[in-house]
Amino acid sequence: MSWQRWQTAMEQALYAPDSGFYRRPEGPVGHFRTSVHASPHYAGAVARLLREVDRELGRPEVITLVDVGAGRGELLTGVLAAVGGLDDRGDLGGRLRPVAVEVAERPAGVPAEVEWTDRVPTGFAGLLFANEWLDNVPLDIAEVDEDGVLRLVEVTPAGEERLAAPVAGADAEWAARWWPAEEPGARVELGRSRDAAWRGAVAGLERGLAVAVDYAHTRADRPLFGTLAGFRAGREVEPVPDGSCDVTAHVALDSAAAPGLHSLWTTQRAALRALGVDGGRPPLELASTDPVAYLRALGGAGESAELTDPAGLGGFRWLTQTVRMPVPEALRGLDGWQTLPS
Ligand SMILES: C[S@@+](CC[C@H](N)C(=O)[O-])C[C@H]1O[C@@H](n2cnc3c(N)ncnc32)[C@H](O)[C@@H]1O
Known part of the structure; x- marks a missing residue:
């Protein structure tokens, strides 16, 4: 019987080169649905945020979008679809540099312009985005x-x-x-490894915005018995660290926040609404004037409602931190908890 601290056990179970859960060919999408899979509106919102960051940065020569814990590249693929082909990108033009940071191998089908690496780049200007990454950082x-x-x-x-x-x-x-x-x-789920992971990633940003999105808690609402959980093939299972399932725990986002930066904590619901994703239904008149458009809009509204549902994905928390850049316009005045650089 080999006894290990959870951090070591989780590291092996999730990332061991030959047997780790996240090395499997089916990828995370084979086991659970994240916001990225729930709807293309999520990538659309990230695309809008990217454009705002680009504007705030004064349209640098290269605007980098880094997706940390990129899974199978679904978010970057979605953002590229949302901003259009090279000829349609308007103000983003040929300046966009999309980077997937992922321990798993590059899968087939990811657009050729996406760089695939296992290290967060350094010295870049742009948007660093991490959706459901930190909850999988071993602790x-x-x-x-x-x-x-x-x-x-x-x-x-x-x-x-x-x-x-x-x-x-x-x-x-x-x-x-x-x-x-x-x-x-x-x-107590000891968060030092996550704090270090997040701060290490943010340190790569020369100028721009860093966003971590996860199931999270702060000192005001820590869960008494922790949140360790396992997932396999769409079902919650015992968190057994043998490589057969995902092992995850919610994130202490307040401790993770890199010190000395402007930080905003808010809910996914508030953040996505500010970025134009709302679950409102299309006007009923559209059903008679243009039934196809009505049905399409209804489907879109259903997806938006799922992304912003306070009892589900909308309850995720967004930690946003700015580095040598003003807070993007859409996020200004949002409900949430803000701290200023010390
Ligand atoms: C829960 S999945 C989320 C995937 C994707 N972001 C999404 O929202 O659908 C977490 C991903 O983070 C990756 N990951 C975990 N630690 C990593 C690290 N240190 N560097 C790169 N990728 C990492 C895992 O391999 C896995 O693909």
């Missing part, structure tokens, strides 16, 4: 024992758990600051 888990001591949880590949050494050092400091827990049985 350690701790639990409060009967004496009130916070201990690391160890796990076997079969998913059996035991409590191990007390949490110490930087993890203990992180827990005290971001996720204090005292009640026996309470669990």
